[in-house]
Amino acid sequence: MSSRSPDVSSTPSRDASRSVPGRSSITVRVRYSECDPMGVAHHASYLPWMELGRTELLRRGGKTYKSLEESGVFFVITKVEVRYRRPIRYDDVVEVRTRIVGGSRVKLRHEYELALVERDGHPPNHDADPSVPKDGVLAVAGTELACVGSDGKIQPLPEWLAPGE
Numbered sequence: 001m002s003s004r005s006p007d008v009s010s011t012p013s014r015d016a017s018r019s020v021p022g023r024s025s026i027t028v029r030v031r032y033s034e035c036d037p038m039g040v041a042h043h044a045s046y047l048p049w050m051e052l053g054r055t056e057l058l059r060r061g062g063k064t065y066k067s068l069e070e071s072g073v074f075f076v077i078t079k080v081e082v083r084y085r086r087p088i089r090y091d092d093v094v095e096v097r098t099r100i101v102g103g104s105r106v107k108l109r110h111e112y113e114l115a116l117v118e119r120d121g122h123p124p125n126h127d128a129d130p131s132v133p134k135d136g137v138l139a140v141a142g143t144e145l146a147c148v149g150s151d152g153k154i155q156p157l158p159e160w161l162a163p164g165e
Contacts, residue, residue, distance in 0.1 A: 020061030020161060023099035026052055027117055030092045041088040047080065050112050050141055053098030057110075072150050073158060078107065079144035086131050086138045093118035094138070103163045106154050107146050114139040 034045035055065060068074070088094055097113040115136045116124040126132040147157045156162070 039090040053096040075145040082141040112141040
């Protein structure tokens with residue numbers, strides 16, 4: 001794991017068939033308001049982090065949700081799956097790794113890994129802390145988004161975003 005700044009950072013990886021990178025990552029520091037009274041990140045906090053990952057993936061390709069919506073392209077979540085492997089805690093720095101893994105003419109699928117970058121001001125130590133898996137990945141997730149117009153009706157993905165055939 002790198003010792004990246006907890007501020008937003010991203011590492012793109014391009015697929016020549018699309019203008020949006022096939023993967024990127026962003027780091028987030030877990031805020032107190034995202035945790036339960038035991039200092040563990042609430043399960044609902046993972047969804048906004050995943051959205052940050054998707055948003056950054058678009059941004060790295062020169063697109064924004066705002067520009068998509070202004071052109072009449074909207075995305076709705078049709079499926080979310082999260083596997084919580086170990087707890088993420090208050091003030092942890094987590095890398096949200098996002099990648100596009102497929103889809104269809106109207107849907108896009110993403111996968112995510114939420115990996116620990118820093119805990120208690122230090123890189124993770126899985127040998128000393130059993131709450132950190134050897135690979136550092138604390139959660140894995142997936143989403144499926146459908147493309148809709150401003151009327152809420154299904155429409156094809158923009159050509160530059162559609163998965164390769």
